[in-house]
Amino acid sequence: MEHELATPPDLAAMVVAQAAAGDAAAFADIVAEHHDDMARACFVICGDQDMAQDAVQAPWSIAWRKLTSLREPTQLRSWLVTIAANEARQVLRQRRRYRLVEIDLADVGSDEDDPSAQVTRSDLVTALRRLSPEDRSLLALRHISGFDATEIGRAMGMSASGVRSRLMRASARLRSELGHD
Amino acid sequence: MTDDALDLHLARALRAYADEGVRRIDAKIVAETAIRNGSRRRLLSRLSRPGPAPSPVDFPSALDFEGVIVPLDPPAAPASPRLQLATGSLGSVAIVLAAVVTGVAIGVTLPWGSNPVGVPVSPPSIAPATTQPSPAATPSDAIRPERHDIRPTRLAAGGWRSGDLHRGRSVYEHAQRPEPGGP
Numbered sequence: 001m002e003h004e005l006a007t008p009p010d011l012a013a014m015v016v017a018q019a020a021a022g023d024a025a026a027f028a029d030i031v032a033e034h035h036d037d038m039a040r041a042c043f044v045i046c047g048d049q050d051m052a053q054d055a056v057q058a059p060w061s062i063a064w065r066k067l068t069s070l071r072e073p074t075q076l077r078s079w080l081v082t083i084a085a086n087e088a089r090q091v092l093r094q095r096r097r098y099r100l101v102e103i104d105l106a107d108v109g110s111d112e113d114d115p116s117a118q119v120t121r122s123d124l125v126t127a128l129r130r131l132s133p134e135d136r137s138l139l140a141l142r143h144i145s146g147f148d149a150t151e152i153g154r155a156m157g158m159s160a161s162g163v164r165s166r167l168m169r170a171s172a173r174l175r176s177e178l179g180h181d
Numbered sequence: 182m183t184d185d186a187l188d189l190h191l192a193r194a195l196r197a198y199a200d201e202g203v204r205r206i207d208a209k210i211v212a213e214t215a216i217r218n219g220s221r222r223r224l225l226s227r228l229s230r231p232g233p234a235p236s237p238v239d240f241p242s243a244l245d246f247e248g249v250i251v252p253l254d255p256p257a258a259p260a261s262p263r264l265q266l267a268t269g270s271l272g273s274v275a276i277v278l279a280a281v282v283t284g285v286a287i288g289v290t291l292p293w294g295s296n297p298v299g300v301p302v303s304p305p306s307i308a309p310a311t312t313q314p315s316p317a318a319t320p321s322d323a324i325r326p327e328r329h330d331i332r333p334t335r336l337a338a339g340g341w342r343s344g345d346l347h348r349g350r351s352v353y354e355h356a357q358r359p360e361p362g363g364p
Contacts, residue, residue: 024212027215040199043198043202044198052202061218061219064212064216064220124198140199174191175191178191
């Protein structure tokens, strides 16, 4: 699943250039465009709404400072999601504490034709929590943000082949935890 | 389906779960906050690390941001290394400044109120007796009017008094004291 920029590349490049030149309105446009993508990845990594919100807000000040170092505007989305994912792991390390998980019985992704294929939210949360933050990052970047192995490797300081093998293990473990293997 | 792929239901469940992390935000406020924080951090960074700026990179790696990010909420967040560095520099400057001020203060107050031999000096009184040289004082300890130094004068009680202060008060008292034959 590959996400595409909602704005044409030329327009995106222009907005990035304006924001890098100090245009606050252009920067707000970038925030509006990418904040939700970053929030989704952060939430899967953190598993906590408050931590995810902290993690997704902090990178914007970095983005404002370092936007001029982004030479390829088409990389903006992966650059921002990478910063957010790294921040999410850092927030998770700093606030490693026990938190009660809100358990509701609402099913997500339910299929009435095949009840055995249903995935309850609580099962998914439990399964994700059994994975390491790095494995959750891999899954989030791959399946939520749509990164390829090279982009994930760049984001997490791994080789593309290392990403593939580790992602394979993480996916297999998630399936196993949910009884989908 | 590749080895790292999730089946349809699991992928859909994961995306639905991720959507729970999305909250409505005001992009303008988020941007303004980020600009404020980013500008302050940029200033601190420049203050704490003089010299040429690092060359720009195409795509910062994960390591570029490790330990650099501070949460937006200052009281709850630990300071970043750059912030600590800046704070340390300012702290050093403050310590040096305090030391200089303290030294100047000591230098100013020592001739007037200090007591080199450790004997407490009573507060100077304006009584005429204190303006007269003590009988116990040696000639070498007496104030020599031709010299306008501030050499301390040894008192009979064993204490020391600043000669300048002594002389100044004496002159003042002479000016205020009525002449014996005057009105």
